[in-house]
Amino acid sequence: MKNIIKSTIAMLSVLVAFTSCNNSEKSDSKSGALASNVAEKVYVAPGEHDEFYAFISGGFSGQLSVYGLPSGRLFKVIPVFSQDAEKAYGYNEETKPMLNTSHGFVPWDDSHHPDISQTAGEIDGRWIFINGNNTPRIAKIDLSTFETTEIIEIPNSAGNHSSSFVTENTEYVVAGTRFSVPIPQRDMPIKDYKGNFKGSLSFISVDPEHGHMDIKFQLIMPGFDYDLSHPGRGKSHGWFFFTTYNTEEASTLMEVNASQNDKDFIAAVNWKKIEEYVNNGGGTMMPANYAHNVYDESTHMATSTMKKEVLTVNPLDVPGAVYFLPTPKSPHGCDVDPTGEYIIGNGKLSSALTVHSFTKMLDAIENEKFAGDAYGIPIINFEDVLAGTVESSGLGPLHTEFDGKGNAYTTFFISSEVVKWKLGTWEVIDRQPCYYSVGHLMIPGGNSRKPFGKYVVAMNKITKDRYLPTGPEVTQSAQLYDISGEKMELLLDFPTIGEPHYAAGAPADLIKARSKKIFNLEDNNHPYAAKSEGETKVVRDGNTVHIYMTTIRSHFSPDNIEGIRVGDKVYFHVTNLEQDYDVPHGISMIGANTSELLIMPGQTETFTWEPKQEGVWPFYCTDFCSALHQEMQGYVRVSAKNANTPLKWSLGEDIE
Amino acid sequence: MKKSNIIMLLAAILPLGLFLFPLWKITLEAPQYPTPLGMYIHINDFSDVNPHDIKNINLMNHYVGMKYIPDAIPEFKIFPAGILITTLIGLIIAFKGNYKWFLFWFILMMVLSSAGLYDFYIWEHDYGHNLDPKAIMKFTNPDGSQMGFQPPLFGTKDILNFRAHSYPRLGAYFLGLGIAASLFAYLVGKKTHKKP
Numbered sequence: 014m015k016n017i018i019k020s021t022i023a024m025l026s027v028l029v030a031f032t033s034c035n036n037s038e039k040s041d042s043k044s045g046a047l048a049s050n051v052a053e054k055v056y057v058a059p060g061e062h063d064e065f066y067a068f069i070s071g072g073f074s075g076q077l078s079v080y081g082l083p084s085g086r087l088f089k090v091i092p093v094f095s096q097d098a099e100k101a102y103g104y105n106e107e108t109k110p111m112l113n114t115s116h117g118f119v120p121w122d123d124s125h126h127p128d129i130s131q132t133a134g135e136i137d138g139r140w141i142f143i144n145g146n147n148t149p150r151i152a153k154i155d156l157s158t159f160e161t162t163e164i165i166e167i168p169n170s171a172g173n174h175s176s177s178f179v180t181e182n183t184e185y186v187v188a189g190t191r192f193s194v195p196i197p198q199r200d201m202p203i204k205d206y207k208g209n210f211k212g213s214l215s216f217i218s219v220d221p222e223h224g225h226m227d228i229k230f231q232l233i234m235p236g237f238d239y240d241l242s243h244p245g246r247g248k249s250h251g252w253f254f255f256t257t258y259n260t261e262e263a264s265t266l267m268e269v270n271a272s273q274n275d276k277d278f279i280a281a282v283n284w285k286k287i288e289e290y291v292n293n294g295g296g297t298m299m300p301a302n303y304a305h306n307v308y309d310e311s312t313h314m315a316t317s318t319m320k321k322e323v324l325t326v327n328p329l330d331v332p333g334a335v336y337f338l339p340t341p342k343s344p345h346g347c348d349v350d351p352t353g354e355y356i357i358g359n360g361k362l363s364s365a366l367t368v369h370s371f372t373k374m375l376d377a378i379e380n381e382k383f384a385g386d387a388y389g390i391p392i393i394n395f396e397d398v399l400a401g402t403v404e405s406s407g408l409g410p411l412h413t414e415f416d417g418k419g420n421a422y423t424t425f426f427i428s429s430e431v432v433k434w435k436l437g438t439w440e441v442i443d444r445q446p447c448y449y450s451v452g453h454l455m456i457p458g459g460n461s462r463k464p465f466g467k468y469v470v471a472m473n474k475i476t477k478d479r480y481l482p483t484g485p486e487v488t489q490s491a492q493l494y495d496i497s498g499e500k501m502e503l504l505l506d507f508p509t510i511g512e513p514h515y516a517a518g519a520p521a522d523l524i525k526a527r528s529k530k531i532f533n534l535e536d537n538n539h540p541y542a543a544k545s546e547g548e549t550k551v552v553r554d555g556n557t558v559h560i561y562m563t564t565i566r567s568h569f570s571p572d573n574i575e576g577i578r579v580g581d582k583v584y585f586h587v588t589n590l591e592q593d594y595d596v597p598h599g600i601s602m603i604g605a606n607t608s609e610l611l612i613m614p615g616q617t618e619t620f621t622w623e624p625k626q627e628g629v630w631p632f633y634c635t636d637f638c639s640a641l642h643q644e645m646q647g648y649v650r651v652s653a654k655n656a657n658t659p660l661k662w663s664l665g666e667d668i669e
Numbered sequence: 670m671k672k673s674n675i676i677m678l679l680a681a682i683l684p685l686g687l688f689l690f691p692l693w694k695i696t697l698e699a700p701q702y703p704t705p706l707g708m709y710i711h712i713n714d715f716s717d718v719n720p721h722d723i724k725n726i727n728l729m730n731h732y733v734g735m736k737y738i739p740d741a742i743p744e745f746k747i748f749p750a751g752i753l754i755t756t757l758i759g760l761i762i763a764f765k766g767n768y769k770w771f772l773f774w775f776i777l778m779m780v781l782s783s784a785g786l787y788d789f790y791i792w793e794h795d796y797g798h799n800l801d802p803k804a805i806m807k808f809t810n811p812d813g814s815q816m817g818f819q820p821p822l823f824g825t826k827d828i829l830n831f832r833a834h835s836y837p838r839l840g841a842y843f844l845g846l847g848i849a850a851s852l853f854a855y856l857v858g859k860k861t862h863k864k865p
Contacts, residue, residue, distance in 0.1 A: 531721070566728055592721035593728070640732070641805060 054495060055505045057084040062525070065457045065518050067470060068127045068141055069491060071095075072512025075122045077143055077154065082457070082468055082518065083493055085507030093152045093161045094122030094145040098608035102161070105610055106584070106619040107539075108308070110317035114166050115302045119148045126177055127517040129156075130224070134181035134246055134462030138523035140224050142177040142186045149173030151188050151217060153224055155310075157529045162308040165226045168301035168323055169196045169213040169233075175242040175347075179219070181250050181462065185284065186226065188215040189255050193236035193262075196325075197299065206264040210236035213325075214255060216284055225307070230291045230324045232282065232335070235388040236262050238271070239280070240345055241412075246462050247353035249371040251285035254356050256340065256347040260387070272362060276395065277344060278337040278387070279358050281374060286334040287326055295331070296324045311538045313617050329389045336378060337387055339395040340367050346412035350421065350436055351462045355400055359410035359423065366410050366423060368439070370400035401439040407432050411452060412515075414459035416466025416496055424451040424471060431471055431494065433501060445501045447492060450474040456496070457518030465520060469494045469501070472513035479506055489513055530594040532615030539617035541586035546570040551662045558583045560662075564598035564612065565590040566639040568664065569632070572647030576660030579624055579653060585610075585632075588617040599635030602649070609635040624651040673858035674763050677771050680850035681759025684752050684778075686843025687712040693789075693841060694718070695820050696834040697726065708738070710789075712752060712840065713745045733818055733829075734804025735796060744788060751781060759851070768858020775851040782844065786822070793819050 057063050063081030070077055075095030079088045096103030096112070103112050103120050112120050122145030129136040141154045149167035154160065167173055167188045175189030193210040195201055201209065211233050218229040237257040245252035260277045263270030290296070301323040308315040328335040342360030344367070349356050356369040377383075377397040384394045409427030416422065420442065423432050429450050433443040451473050457465040471492045480488055488508035495502040534544050543549045543561040549570045552559045558581050563570045569587075577583060589598050591614040601609035605622040612618045624630065634645035652658040691709035696718070698705040706726050707718030715738060717723050727737045755778060762770040797819025808816040808829070820826065820833045827833075837845075 591728075593725045 051502070051504055055083040055085065055493065057081065057086070062521055064521055065465070065468070066521055066524055067455070067457070067491075067516055067518045068129070069455075069470075069472070069509055069516040070124045070127050070143060070512075070514040071510045072125065072489075072514040073123050074511025075124050075145070076510065077124060077127055077141070078510050079159065080491075080507070080509075081521075082470070083504060085491070085493060085505050087507075087510075089159060090510060091154055091159055091161065093143055093154065094124050094150065094164075096120040096608075099611065101608050101610045101618060101620065104608035104620065106621065107314045107617075110315040111161060111164055111306045111308060113304045113306055113317035114148050114150070115168070115304060115319070116148060121147075122150060123147045124152075124514070125174065126515045128177055128179050128186075128460060129517045129519055130183040130219070131179055131181050131461055132183070134250070136458050136461050136463075136517075136519050136523065137183075138519050138527065140183075140219075141517060142179060144173050144176035144188065146173050146191070149188065149190070151177045151186055151226065153219075153226060155224070156524050157527050158310070159528075160308070162310070163224070163226055164304075164306045165217060165228065166303040166305070167213075167215050167228070168303040169194070169198075169211075169231060169299075169325070170215065172238075175214075175239045175255055178242055178244055178460070180244045180253070180284070181246060183219045183221070185229065185244075186217045186219060187242055187244070187253055188217060189239040189242050190214070191238050191240060193238065196233060197301075203264050206236065207262040208236070210262070210264075212237055212239050214239060214242075214253075214280075214282065216287075226305075228303075228320075228323055230287060230296055230326050232287065232326050232328055234280065234328060234335075235390070237278070241347045243347045243349045243356075243460075245353050245371070246349050246351060249349065249353035249356075251283060252371075253282045253284050254347050254349065255280040255282065256344040256358055258343040258345075272343055276339040276341050278392070279340045279344060279347060279356060279369065280390075281336045281338055281356075283334045287331050290331045290334070291324060291326065296326045298322050299325045310532075311536060313532070313537065313539045313542075333378070335390050336374070337390055337392040338369050338374065338398050339384070339392060340369070341365075346410070346423075348413040348415075348421075350415050351417055351464060353462075355436060357413045357421065357423075359413065361409055361411060361426070363410070364405060364408055366403040366405075366413070366434075368400045368402065369398045373400065374398045401437075403432075403434050403439045403441065405432055405434070405441045405444075407444070412454060414454055414456040414469065415464050416456055416459070416469075417464035418466055420466075420496075422454060422456065422469055422496070422501075424454045426450055426452065431469065431501065433496070443500045445494060445503060447471045447473055448479050448490075448506070449477060451492075452513075453515040455516040455518055457520065460517065465518070467495070467497050468504075468518075469496050470516055470518070472509070472516065474512065476508075480508060491516075531592055532613060534588075534590065534592060534615045537588070537615055537617060539586075539588070541584070541619060542588045542617040543586070544588065545590065546664065549662070549664075551576075551660055553660055556581050558660075560585050562587045562600075563590050564588070564600065564634065564645075566596070567634075567641035567645045569600070569634075569645065569647045570664040571662035572664050573650075573666070574648070574662045575650040575652075576658045577624060577649055577651050578656060578658075579627060579651060581624060583622045583624065583649075584619055585622065586617060586619045587612055589614050591615070596638060597636050598638050598645070600632060601635050602632040603630045611636060624649070627651050627653055671858070671861065673768055673771070673854045673861060676850055676854035676857060677759065677763040677766075677774075680771075680774070680847045680854055681756050681763055683847030683850060684756055684759075684844045686847075687752055687840040688749070690839035690843065691716070692838060692844075694834075694836055694838050697729075698832040698834070699830050709838065713749045714741075729831075730818070731801075732804070732806050733808065734801030734806075735818060736799070736801075738796075742792070744785075744792070748785065751785075755781065759847075768855050768862060771851050771855035771858055775848060775855060778844075778848045778851065782848065790822050793822065 065082040067080040092102035149170040153163040170190040172191030174191035193212040196211040214232040238259040259271035340358035342363035344358035345361040346359040407425035493505040589612040693710040798817040
């Protein structure tokens with residue numbers, strides 16, 4: 014009997030040992046059953062909406078993509094600087110002027126930094142601005158339509174990188190040049206760069222009502238590379254901070270020659286002071302040539318205006334407006350915390366972050382604690398402006414965002430990680446790896462006075478083995494971390510378009526309630542609109558033919574057109590008569606050397622067709638619109654160049 | 670003024686609420702319409718529940734050959750005149766008449782309302798059955814007859830992919846309350862007449 018009891022106890026204890034061992038294994042590995050816990054955090058059930066919008070730049074795709082957080086689902090790609098055949102952006106007659114520049118039609122750019130408009134330092138969800146790097150431009154996207162409604166070209170600029178960040182009441186969008194260039198442009202030896210090239214920092218005013226942009230002034234700075242920028246917040250409102258590199262002013266083998274100085278600068282610009290100077294008639298008007306393109310929602314058309322001059326300001330003419338803060342190791346990211354006190358300059362070749370204090374900066378200015386000057390601009394003593402240093406073992410710090418709870422999150426490109434640290438104490442709290450090579454990161458509202466510190470999105474340049482391979486080119490990606498706790502937790506990977514360079518995020522409620530559902534037909538002031546089938550017609554004017562056409566489920570009016578001749582230039586002006594949410598129609602014409610149109614309810618769009626061969630040629634609806642979408646088609650009869658086939662158009666005539 | 674006459678006065682005035690509030694509402698629900706399409710019927714007009722609803726109802730309905738909901742139908746001229754005349758009669762009765770006239774007005778209103786409802790039914794029937802012979806989609810009932818798309822006069826009914834609701838609105842309640850009040854005025858009048 015005793016033996017039986019003994020052996021039973023022995024067996025039980027073995028079982029317990031195994032079971033508990035099993036348990037501890039589970040909780041350590043965070044795999045298996047526990048992983049579903051993470052999945053739940055990003056699961057948005059069918060029919061339910063995400064909590065945040067994320068606007069992730071398309072980098073070299075030139076566009077801006079719209080994702081939901083936490084699901085990582087892609088909702089839309091907004092065409093900005095690149096033609097987009099899907100939406101006819103840059104192809105239809107209405108939006109072609111949007112891509113006009115002083116260099117002609119430039120149908121591509123490199124879009125980098127989106128920033129949402131702000132009121133009193135908080136994001137207001139009205140517009141989003143984004144820069145085009147290559148042919149310097151700033152675009153404004155209206156968040157009621159999610160369409161690009163304005164693009165302004167920046168003269169005297171090159172590599173428009175330190176853009177497009179907004180001040181706390183959207184007074185200005187800034188556009189700083191990354192490459193210094195001769196101002197004005199001229200033919201000169203490149204080796205004479207030093208002292209001759211200049212860097213322009215453009216302050217673009219934004220009309221508080223309509224958002225219309227206008228270059229208020231350009232600050233003409235020494236010929237450094239102006240890398241990134243950030244407006245002051247709260248107490249530092251009125252100031253703008255720009256990181257620089259290449260204070261060596263080298264022009265060749267930059268990776269070596271622009272990395273010689275131990276410290277470059279953060280340029281602190283008191284824009285309120287310059288604004289006052291300009292408002293009192295200061296500054297010099299300089300001849301320039303740049304395009305200002307505006308899309309009018311009432312006429313559904315863009316117009317491009319060439320501007321001929323720009324107001325420039327020499328910083329030496331406004332004493333006390335510009336100072337240099339020495340910052341180690343070619344600082345890249347330039348970020349200001351929500352209180353406006355700390356200016357973080359990430360020396361991309363160092364492991365430590367340098368944090369400057371705004372209060373100390375003002376104090377140093379007041380007491381004239383200067384280490385010297387650069388081209389007449391005072392340089393503040395490094396020690397007199399330094400607030401602290403975040404010492405960490407990370408490599409290549411780039412960008413910092415804030416959670417609104419006194420913590421900062423910095424990406425490290427070389428060591429591929431996000432590091433959480435505490436403002437004021439400069440201690441590192443947590444670090445999480447990124448897969449791989451992270452650039453910017455984004456916390457919704459993290460660029461404002463009121464961050465929504467629930468998630469951080471890391472934007473990675475390289476993915477290698479994270480997804481199914483797609484040949485030599487694999488997707489770049491974003492990674493979503495939960496930052497609501499003390500430690501960060503990786504929740505989700507999701508692929509992105511182009512290069513996910515930087516992003517802006519906002520609570521969904523801030524934007525979705527204002528989202529437009531249709532264009533009111535009564536408000537359509539397009540000069541070639543046909544607001545009913547009764548208004549449809551075909552008008553010949555020499556070799557040009559204008560077709561005023563309408564679409565409605567499930568036909569075009571007219572759908573039979575005769576009397577077009579080879580060599581004509583035919584404009585299809587197509588109005589969608591629908592007034593129901595989510596019922597666009599498309600149209601494409603065989604042989605047209607352009608894209609289809611995709612026309613929203615109540616909207617008019619135009620494409621051109623130049624028939625080259627006689628015959629009877631069909632057109633059809635390209636967006637599946639109704640049960641009879643496949644029947645939504647028509648014909649154009651094309652006669653010989655000298656034929657006298659009468660101009661005729663009809664709908665439903667033969668069936669009567 | 671007698672208590673019954675005051676009630677009658679109220680009865681005569683209440684139907685004027687039809688000029689302030691819709692009489693009826695027809696709602697069409699379908700999966701593709703997370704916000705249902707809807708139409709108010711007023712004493713003198715149709716109106717959208719949400720912007721462009723009637724236009725979109727017409728667009729849907731043309732697939733089966735239903736007529737466009739007209740901007741104006743003759744009833745929209747007759748009904749307002751009818752209400753104004755009966756209210757005027759009601760007012761005269763309330764000031765001049767005795768309780769027996771109240772019953773007359775009650776019966777008059779019942780007859781006219783029933784006629785109005787019948788007229789509505791006839792219009793609905795025509796709208797739902799008198800279809801364009803060239804309609805894109807033709808549906809038949811199991812017995813082979815042509816399917817009708819008449820919305821219900823009152824209540825809820827499934828029509829193809831739509832669920833149609835048809836219910837009275839505030840204007841109709843004003844009318845109903847007025848009619849009921851006239852009967853009540855009659856009964857009060859009758860009671861007080863008997864007392865002495």
